[in-house]
Amino acid sequence: MAEVHVIGQIMGATGFSESSLFCKWGIHTGAAWKLLSGVREGQTQVDTPQIGDMAYWSHPIDLHFATKGLQGWPRLHLQVWSQDSFGRCQLAGYGFCHVPSSPGTHHLDCPTWRPLGSWREQLARAFVGGGPQLLHADTIYSGADRYRLHTAAGGTVHLEIGLLLRHFDRYGVEC
Amino acid sequence: MAAASPSVFLLMVNGQVESAQGLEEGISQITSKSQDVRRVLVWNFPIDVTFKSTNPYGWPQIVLSVYGPDVFGNDVVRGYGAVHVPFSPGRHKRTIPMFVPESTSKLQKFTSWFMGRRPEYTDPKVVAQGEGREVTRVRSQGFVTLLFNVVTKDMRKLGYDTGPVDTQGLQGPSLP
Numbered sequence: 001m002a003e004v005h006v007i008g009q010i011m012g013a014t015g016f017s018e019s020s021l022f023c024k025w026g027i028h029t030g031a032a033w034k035l036l037s038g039v040r041e042g043q044t045q046v047d048t049p050q051i052g053d054m055a056y057w058s059h060p061i062d063l064h065f066a067t068k069g070l071q072g073w074p075r076l077h078l079q080v081w082s083q084d085s086f087g088r089c090q091l092a093g094y095g096f097c098h099v100p101s102s103p104g105t106h107h108l109d110c111p112t113w114r115p116l117g118s119w120r121e122q123l124a125r126a127f128v129g130g131g132p133q134l135l136h137a138d139t140i141y142s143g144a145d146r147y148r149l150h151t152a153a154g155g156t157v158h159l160e161i162g163l164l165l166r167h168f169d170r171y172g173v174e175c
Numbered sequence: 176m177a178a179a180s181p182s183v184f185l186l187m188v189n190g191q192v193e194s195a196q197g198l199e200e201g202i203s204q205i206t207s208k209s210q211d212v213r214r215v216l217v218w219n220f221p222i223d224v225t226f227k228s229t230n231p232y233g234w235p236q237i238v239l240s241v242y243g244p245d246v247f248g249n250d251v252v253r254g255y256g257a258v259h260v261p262f263s264p265g266r267h268k269r270t271i272p273m274f275v276p277e278s279t280s281k282l283q284k285f286t287s288w289f290m291g292r293r294p295e296y297t298d299p300k301v302v303a304q305g306e307g308r309e310v311t312r313v314r315s316q317g318f319v320t321l322l323f324n325v326v327t328k329d330m331r332k333l334g335y336d337t338g339p340v341d342t343q344g345l346q347g348p349s350l351p
Contacts, residue, residue: 163338
């Protein structure tokens, strides 16, 4: 079986209007993929940047997959939340990107979006906080049923992901 | 006579911790806080280490903890940071952000500033792990630049493809 190592970091995020941010991340794969070691999902620390506007998490990702097929190549999905001084959390954006398919180190900039509600909900979000969230998190990385959503852009999450492939040439796969 | 196929690969890393910039109250050549002058800290610290393994899972990371004196002369932690050692052979430069744990209550922030005992990690290796970070609040401040030269042995023979060498034509050690 071919093996894939995803070794890297979620560096941080820019472009969000709130400053204390954290990120919940997860990796979703198809049925042919099996996670041999590593944790498939996690949550970063809450960071308040002192210099500049980029929140840095430096959250390590170290995953080892074995695969029988190319379908369902791993997708990394992210939810960025902000935490205020009272400890309340508010959604800042959803985003996803495919794990790169060529070996080596890659810088990824993952744009995010957040659901807008009706004008009442937008007004409430500006004053009180809160706001609509997705019921099912798999809408972040799947294309079905997205036409119902009305969203606005959030900031960008920056990742540095390194990919190590093993035995792909044995099966004739070029990447 | 056939040679035995390797079961272990080697990773040799050498380089230096080059410089840091922008650390809060760091020691700098210029003490005034003018906006248009760079404040740079240079350590030029050598690293020379070789690892061997059968599995790339748990690839080595460099964890940095930066300490410095505060107003009262106590050594307090100024930042933690971690980065994976690059896995493709060649010369690599990495600039990593540093962060400091922060307490949530203002009273505790004041007493820790006053007594010189800031919140710190009991085990700096926590910085290299992803688990258990959900409950921590940190403040990011400053960057450290590291330069790596990486040499690997037998990774290709074991079937690993590490991708193109991404040196980007780096010259010798330099300040950012």
